[in-house]
Amino acid sequence: MPLTQTSPIVRSPRSLREAWVALAGLSAVFLFEMLDNSILNVALPTIGRELHASTTALQWVTGAYAVVFGGLMLAFGAIADRFGRRRVMLVGLVLLGAASLATAFVGTATELIAVRVAMGVAAAMTTPGSMALAFRLFDDDGLRVRATTLISTVGLVGLAVGPTAGGLVLAVAPWQILLLVNVPIAALAFAGVRAGIAADDPADLHRDPVDVLGAVLGTATIVLALVAPTLFVHEGTGSWTPWAATAAAVVAAIAFVLRERSATYPLLDLKLLARPLVSSGLAYKAAAGLATAGLGYLVTLQLQLDWGWPPALAAVGMLPQVVVLVAGGSLVSPFVRRVGLDRAAWLSSAAVVSGLAVYAVLGRLGYVWVALALALVAAGLRVVGVVAGVNVLRGLPENRTTIGAALVDTASEMTSGAGIAAAGTILAALFTGSIATANWTAAQTAQFRDAVTIAGVTLTVVAAALVAFGIVRTRRAA
Template identity: 85%
Template sequence: MLSEPTTGIVTDPAPRSLREAWVALAGLSAVFLFEMLDNSILNVALPTIGRELHASTTVLQWVTGAYAVVFGGLMLAFGALADRFGRRRIMLIGLVLLGVASLATAFVTTAEQLIAVRVAMGVAAAMTTPGSMALAFRLFADDGLRVRATTLISTVGLVGLAIGPTAGGFVLAIAPWQVLLLVNVPVAALAIIGVRFGIAADDPAGLHRDPVDVLGAVLGTATVVFALVAPTLFVNEGASAWAPWTATAAAVVAAVLFVVRERSVRYPLLDLKLVAHPLVSSGLAFKAAAGLATAGLGYLVTLQLQLDWGWPPALAAAGMLPQVVVLVAGGAFVSPFVRRVGLEHAAWISAAAVVAGLAVYGLFSRFGYPWVAIALVLVAAGMRVVGVVAGVNVLRGLPENRTTIGAALTDTATEVTSGAGIATTGTILAALFTGDIATTHWTVRQTAEFREAVTVAGLTLTIVAAALVAWGFVRSRRV
């Protein structure tokens, strides 16, 4: 006799295998595929979009930036709404919005209209992406199946991330750029079918009935939005400009007000006592370290291969293949590794691998590509595991009626620290490198400055990531 599931999502017995839940997993995988495929496939088309829509470099930056800022800023708010009004319901509404916004691309004639479409798609992503992990977690009663389901979903997304640029290039050779966004329509349709018919409506017992903390949602959104905008401003305008510091100050003020609000209101958007749970706080620390490392390392390696070593773009893309291969193929090793060492140990061991990869890059990357490849492999391997197990641990540490905001919290931590990683590397490069970094021919002095900046930036990221992992490790030992 099967026991009733303890997740509160369905009244039928929990699936005993991934195969029994294949319809739901297909839909949830399509959701994650959209998130991973979207920006990677669109970046290839930015020069074409700029020519056809007569868009400046700044406007083109907002074609991708508007999506990221809206997506990151609204995840907490929609995560809280999903836990209050129904995870499947919010997911389906977001998928319909995604399909409609993607269809609107066919009628875009100006860059401003395209940015509006991207904003709508960012809202849709905020409504759907955290829910994909929360629903996958709640679909199963067994932690092993939860890990396998999350690994499967993330692998599908990472395949989309890997093939996105190449597929986008082929599409642009035979079709207009609008097709790259119209592909989201069938993806959304597949996700709607999978979620609608594979996942039962939420049991009211698995939802909470607390009033929505509107002011907390506004302050939380403002905090994340300013935190995501500030790194871009630091990279584009430099540390001497007033705009990045103003955005940073606004993020700090909004964060302080958010904490004060959440500590004082009776029904907070995010109960900070829950965040302090060892499983939750350690998982967030590990996810933050991975986000910081992956974004910072990717930014540095791209510049090093093309600007310092003079590799053409195609060869530089090939130079990133070790990371892509590990991210995609590494999914097969996540579950066996977790079974061998356990969820808690898997989280900190994989996070430590990320730190080790950063240290290798910071200390040895100037001695040749093999060291860069080793760094890419270590960071990718660590991120592949920690991306699954840290997220599962966060949800394990939360009440059943707060799982979606927990998933949103892990995604938000990754988004914010990814921006911080790029801002840190960009600021250090700007401080140590004299002249225009994009010039074709560097002087001997500029080459030495760049290599010094790479070492300083790599080791700075290593220290910060190591501090996050150490703190997460200490917290995880209290589980």
């Protein structure tokens, strides 16, 4: 009698403690994503001096990473669902370690940008997988929320301490150390994922051919959509370049949709986006990304340019957001248990929109209102950042979870860029003269404050519409 080969049955962990090795590895992945740009931004002036880099080159040191990371997440999410989430993540971690190690040999700004591009590719291979693997590690939704909260807390701690740690390191060591620190982080993540997560079960993957044309069109759409907001902010609405990039993004998006609707094996089955849990989760995540990025951009300009705070004091002024993001992790799971996943998603999204509305209407009246707005947005973001992603993955087939996580990250990245672009465009349209000059006239001060109010209200209305759409879709799911 012939023997049939069956996949081994792997019992799901019954607590976070049982899965600590895997969670340590996945937390290290998210730590890299959050720590990377925050710690590097502090070193940009030093990098510019030592590498004789132009302003444009310095912008691309951080921008190249963000654009490549955002542009490739969808493609690598689809690849991971076909060829193995664990396998793709391990390859990405090796690439991350190698690219970070190459920093030690960088001698020009061009070489550093090339290193940042490679790190962006590695981030696109690893970051969506961290959420997908954490979701699949457990069968219980409560444990999934707790695991995702733990992973995001580690990353947010990195985001909070990154600038301070980077400044201290620069006082005693060369700037290359700030990127070389990714080498031990990648090694820790590799060891944790390899030892703590079972190899991919072929039954949990799908073998549809890769939609290469769809991947190219999807990547082009996202890259152009991420580049266009930056061009609007830096070149203004009077330049043809940002409008050309926007038009190209729209054309690429239309071509991508047409391709995915007609392809036998699409990169992204658009029917998945119509699922209520998926569409509502993406709407909540998009609203949070739009509000958070727009608020951070406006508050930073207000504190330093309008109120005249020095950069160090302005950094202290952002502390309410940092404290709530880091300390609020312990409250996420109790809150979700009390109100449920669906209500937690829309309530937290509504808190983000409320914080933005407080800033738009009352922010000009004093710092206490700015601090309240920052705290409200951070509290809502702390919950929705976990719950919206879990809801999206709950609404997808098991063999599509990584592309689902990639969709969540892509929605956040694109709306963050849109939030900054919208705020920057409104400021550029209403403020006369150079906004960076000192000693504004009374008319310029009034223009700035009116522009901040209009930008804040505009972002609030758009974010509220996204949340309202999410609530409607959530009720349909129920």
